[in-house]
Amino acid sequence: MPTPLTERQNEIYEFIRRFMRTERKPPTLQEIGDAVGIRSVSGVHKQVRALETKGYIERTPNEARGLSLVAQDDPFALDDDGVPDLPVISRTSSDAPDSLRDKPQGLLAVDPYLMRGVRDPEACLIARAGDDGMNAAGLYKGDLLVVEEVPERAVRNGTLVAVLMGETLLARRFELANGRVHFRPADRNYTEHTFPPDDPGYHVVGEIVSVLRRVR
Amino acid sequence: MPTPLTERQNEIYEFIRRFMRTERKPPTLQEIGDAVGIRSVSGVHKQVRALETKGYIERTPNEARGLSLVAQDDPFALDDDGVPDLPVISRTSSDAPDSLRDKPQGLLAVDPYLMRGVRDPEACLIARAGDDGMNAAGLYKGDLLVVEEVPERAVRNGTLVAVLMGETLLARRFELANGRVHFRPADRNYTEHTFPPDDPGYHVVGEIVSVLRRVR
DNA sequence: TATATGTGAGAAAATTATTTCACCTTTAGC
DNA sequence: GCTAAAGGTGAAATAATTTTCTCACATATA
Numbered sequence: 283m284p285t286p287l288t289e290r291q292n293e294i295y296e297f298i299r300r301f302m303r304t305e306r307k308p309p310t311l312q313e314i315g316d317a318v319g320i321r322s323v324s325g326v327h328k329q330v331r332a333l334e335t336k337g338y339i340e341r342t343p344n345e346a347r348g349l350s351l352v353a354q355d356d357p358f359a360l361d362d363d364g365v366p367d368l369p370v371i372s373r374t375s376s377d378a379p380d381s382l383r384d385k386p387q388g389l390l391a392v393d394p395y396l397m398r399g400v401r402d403p404e405a406c407l408i409a410r411a412g413d414d415g416m417n418a419a420g421l422y423k424g425d426l427l428v429v430e431e432v433p434e435r436a437v438r439n440g441t442l443v444a445v446l447m448g449e450t451l452l453a454r455r456f457e458l459a460n461g462r463v464h465f466r467p468a469d470r471n472y473t474e475h476t477f478p479p480d481d482p483g484y485h486v487v488g489e490i491v492s493v494l495r496r497v498r
Numbered sequence: 499m500p501t502p503l504t505e506r507q508n509e510i511y512e513f514i515r516r517f518m519r520t521e522r523k524p525p526t527l528q529e530i531g532d533a534v535g536i537r538s539v540s541g542v543h544k545q546v547r548a549l550e551t552k553g554y555i556e557r558t559p560n561e562a563r564g565l566s567l568v569a570q571d572d573p574f575a576l577d578d579d580g581v582p583d584l585p586v587i588s589r590t591s592s593d594a595p596d597s598l599r600d601k602p603q604g605l606l607a608v609d610p611y612l613m614r615g616v617r618d619p620e621a622c623l624i625a626r627a628g629d630d631g632m633n634a635a636g637l638y639k640g641d642l643l644v645v646e647e648v649p650e651r652a653v654r655n656g657t658l659v660a661v662l663m664g665e666t667l668l669a670r671r672f673e674l675a676n677g678r679v680h681f682r683p684a685d686r687n688y689t690e691h692t693f694p695p696d697d698p699g700y701h702v703v704g705e706i707v708s709v710l711r712r713v714r
Numbered sequence: 715t716a717t718a719t720g721t722g723a724g725a726a727a728a729t730t731a732t733t734t735c736a737c738c739t740t741t742a743g744c
Numbered sequence: 745g746c747t748a749a750a751g752g753t754g755a756a757a758t759a760a761t762t763t764t765c766t767c768a769c770a771t772a773t774a
Contacts, residue, residue: 288751290751290752302522306518306522306523306566307522307523307524307563307566308522308523310562310729310730311730311732312730320752320753320754321753321754321755322753322754322756323730323732323754324733324734324754324756327731327732327733328751329752329753332751332752343731343732344730344732344760344761345731345761346526346562346563346729346760346761346762347523347562347730348730348731350522350523390609390611391607391609392607392609393607395606396710399714417636420633420637420638420711421636422636441714442713442714489714490714491712491713492710492712493711493713494612494709495636495708496611496612496614496707497658497706497707498615498657498658498705498707504719504720506719506720506721507720526763527762527763527764528761528762536721536722537721537722537723538721538723538724539722539763540722540723540724540765541720541721541723543763543764544719544721544722545720545721548719559763559764560728560762560763560764561729561762561763562729562730562761562762563762564762
């Protein structure tokens with residue numbers, strides 16, 4: 283995900299997730315404070331606002347328990363009937379790119395119809411688009427991208443891929459030309475990234491299979 | 499199985515379940531009242547207390563959103579908690595607009611996360627966008643639109659709607675101005691449609707909740 | 715006529731979110 | 745060593761919300 287959390291912020295974020303899973307509702311500010319040891323609500327309020335601005339939670343003003351996890355951890359534990367649950371992934375600075383699945387933020391059920399052409403459903407995961415560089419191709423920042431993990435050498439030329447640049451995950455068109463790897467945005471305002479193959483500056487997660495987006 | 503519920507009580511109980519599934523938190527008394535049509539909180543309070551004494555829910559006194567569902571013997575009561583399958587609809591010339599659900603093309607599982615804000619998941623269906631008039635808003639021809647069926651008078655101004663024009667289903671922005679209904683495309687190359695209300699030339703299916711698209 | 719059930723207005727009581735002010739620690743820069 | 749900025753903590757008061765309570769009325773049924 284975008285900005286990394288401080289140790290304290292992560293402690294609070296983890297508590298919120300645990301609480302929602304067991305209690306089936308979001309905690310209040312003082313419940314958070316009691317749990318992590320902050321005696322004053324305003325202290326909690328500040329922390330929670332930090333989580334919000336960093337994009338980890340969403341809040342509804344003036345509403346009791348008015349917060350929700352952004353990556354939608356599923357506290358209601360869906361159990362499925364043939365519909366695969368894919369892990370929603372995010373990344374913090376300390377994670378290695380190839381251990382993305384280790385701590386999924388949550389699970390999202392995806393109908394097999396939206397995974398047509400996938401060779402291995404087990405290799406699929408969901409990531410959020412980190413910028414608007416592919417708007418002209420119909421992909422927007424925040425979109426949930428269903429991605430099939432594929433080693434870079436197996437990526438077909440010209441396909442849409444999810445690629446990690448540092449800590450942000452981007453959707454781009456993958457092109458290999460003249461021994462160089464190009465990541466092409468659909469929008470002229472965004473710059474194309476070019477690397478020698480296997481440069482540590484990027485990490486191809488896989489090919490984009492489908493897109494899910496909440497409209498309202 | 500405990501005491502049976504009256505019709506009204508069941509209506510309220512069902513609302514609570516739907517709400518908790520899509521919003522991931524219990525509703526407040528006024529949210530319940532607004533939804534089922536009880537103008538006074540005390541009225542709702544009484545109803546909710548009845549649900550509690552009959553053993554359908556549990557409550558924590560003085561706590562905001564302090565209610566939780568009690569698992570019933572009936573396995574479907576709490577735990578149809580699976581992923582809802584929505585009908586995918588299309589239209590042929592002979593169908594009446596309001597019988598869309600009668601012959602669904604198929605079913606598609608949609609995670610509740612993609613139905614946030616929906617009042618009634620039962621009223622949701624999936625339709626395909628029939629043209630590229632909303633490309634600039636990120637909707638493309640062939641996209642699967644998750645739509646909450648809503649009577650036209652309940653559509654909020656400025657929302658994205660799915661509307662039938664003859665036999666094609668379009669995504670458009672709905673605007674009611676000067677006693678006329680406007681369907682605005684996002685793209686200048688497409689013409690805006692304007693009608694007097696309830697003109698037979700169009701049929702509003704409902705509000706667009708989310709978008710699903712296969713990329714490859 | 716009782717009795718049970720459902721509805722509702724209005725206000726009090728309790729909880730919850732927000733704001734204001736202040737202080738402490740760490741870190742980077744000079 | 746000093747200073748500024750950023751991150752974290754906390755007390756206290758206010759604002760908004762949510763729950764709870766008190767009263768009343770209407771309808772159906774035994």
